[in-house]
Amino acid sequence: MSNELEKTYLDFMKYILDNGVKKEDRTGTGTISVFGYQMRFDLSKGFPLFTTKRTSFKLIASELLWFIKGDTNIRYLLQHNNHIWDEWAFKKWVESDEYEGPDMTDFGLRCLEDEEFNLLYKKEMKDFCDRVLTDDEFAEKYGDLGNVYGKQWRRWTDSEGNEIDQLKDVIDQIKTNPDSRRLIVNAWNPEDVINAGAKGSKAALPPCHVMFQFYVANNKLSCQLYQRSGDTFLGINYNITSYALLLYLMAKECNLEVGEFVHTIGDAHIYLNHVEQVQEQLSRELRDLPTLTINADKQSIFDIELEDLTIEGYNPHPSIKAPIAV
Numbered sequence: 001m002s003n004e005l006e007k008t009y010l011d012f013m014k015y016i017l018d019n020g021v022k023k024e025d026r027t028g029t030g031t032i033s034v035f036g037y038q039m040r041f042d043l044s045k046g047f048p049l050f051t052t053k054r055t056s057f058k059l060i061a062s063e064l065l066w067f068i069k070g071d072t073n074i075r076y077l078l079q080h081n082n083h084i085w086d087e088w089a090f091k092k093w094v095e096s097d098e099y100e101g102p103d104m105t106d107f108g109l110r111c112l113e114d115e116e117f118n119l120l121y122k123k124e125m126k127d128f129c130d131r132v133l134t135d136d137e138f139a140e141k142y143g144d145l146g147n148v149y150g151k152q153w154r155r156w157t158d159s160e161g162n163e164i165d166q167l168k169d170v171i172d173q174i175k176t177n178p179d180s181r182r183l184i185v186n187a188w189n190p191e192d193v194i195n196a197g198a199k200g201s202k203a204a205l206p207p208c209h210v211m212f213q214f215y216v217a218n219n220k221l222s223c224q225l226y227q228r229s230g231d232t233f234l235g236i237n238y239n240i241t242s243y244a245l246l247l248y249l250m251a252k253e254c255n256l257e258v259g260e261f262v263h264t265i266g267d268a269h270i271y272l273n274h275v276e277q278v279q280e281q282l283s284r285e286l287r288d289l290p291t292l293t294i295n296a297d298k299q300s301i302f303d304i305e306l307e308d309l310t311i312e313g314y315n316p317h318p319s320i321k322a323p324i325a326v
């Protein structure tokens with residue numbers, strides 16, 4: 001079996017290395033970047049959990065189920081041993097008036113440059129995660145990332161204070177009005193993204209996967225995502241697997257076959273401290289993609305748990321470590 005889907009992603013990384021411009025960014029890391037790129041993944045050709053570096057399906061699946069539940073508190077992720085959102089909750093904690101520990105200003109960059117600080121940071125972070133897991137009041141205040149994906153997908157608040165369940169509404173529309181050209185879920189709420197990430201803001205980070213649209217033809221369900229900003233080495237591979245999983249779950253719920261995932265990206269970048277890792281990944285040979293099985297007894301996307309998802313035949317190259325830009 002060929003692995004065209006992963007080749008599409010590797011070609012994209014190579015394209016950025018060959019054509020990107022050097023560009024500064026909010027995190028102070030520096031990037032090589034291109035603007036506007038589109039990839040198409042025909043999901044009938046396999047499930048895109050990539051093989052040129054080991055990637056944890058459990059991390060991706062638990063994050064997606066967290067969005068689908070409408071949850072915005074990292075406690076659920078921590079309960080599933082998922083630490084990919086820790087830094088953004090931790091930031092809110094160490095910048096708060098209640099925090100009295102060592103100064104954690106710019107922890108993301110400092111822990112890369114200063115080993116002593118890194119040890120201090122790791123300890124503070126571990127204490128933080130333990131507290132989110134065990135202390136309800138603390139978790140409610142500091143484990144919550146605010147109005148991020150889960151909120152906007154399931155509980156968007158309108159101008160009169162009513163909640164809109166965009167995900168449920170789009171499912172109803174796909175089932176009853178599949179030719180609609182309005183099958184959209186929008187995570188970009190201008191009111192919430194103003195100042196996002198700053199002290200007292202309504203969201204820890206403005207959404208990167210901003211809006212997605214479904215399309216039904218020939219009994220197949222397709223999905224296109226507009227992603228405004230993409231961390232090519234650490235983020236975009238997760239995003240591809242995550243939206244492919246979403247599409248599988250949506251198709252099952254709506255009794256349709258899976259079609260294409262179309263991924264459109266605005267600022268697509270490789271962080272300067274990921275370049276060597278990207279080159280290493282590009283030098284590796286593609287292997288066959290694994291298969292995804294969903295518990296046949298569960299029809300509704302809202303009933304799916306991690307245990308209902310099985311990946312088989314995943315035989316990747318080893319993982320490649322890289323620092324996350326905060």
Ligand SMILES: Nc1nc(=O)c2c([nH]1)NC[C@@H]1CN(c3ccc(C(=O)N[C@@H](CCC(=O)O)C(=O)O)cc3)CN21
Pocket residue numbers: 055056083084085205231234235236238319320321322324325326
């Ligand atoms: N700079 C940046 N890139 C991102 O991709 C990103 C953000 N920030 N902020 C919000 C979320 C969090 N995401 C993340 C965060 C961490 C990893 C990461 O470090 N992945 C490692 C393994 C992590 C582990 O095993 O715990 C990897 O090798 O894939 C990936 C995506 C995606 N998003």
Ligand SMILES: O=c1ccn([C@H]2C[C@H](O)[C@@H](COP(=O)(O)O)O2)c(=O)[nH]1
Pocket residue numbers: 026027205206208209229230231232234235236239325
């Ligand atoms: O799902 C995600 C979430 C985040 N990212 C990346 C894209 C950027 O590198 C950062 C966000 O920084 P901004 O300055 O807000 O663009 O996170 C991703 O690739 N995928």
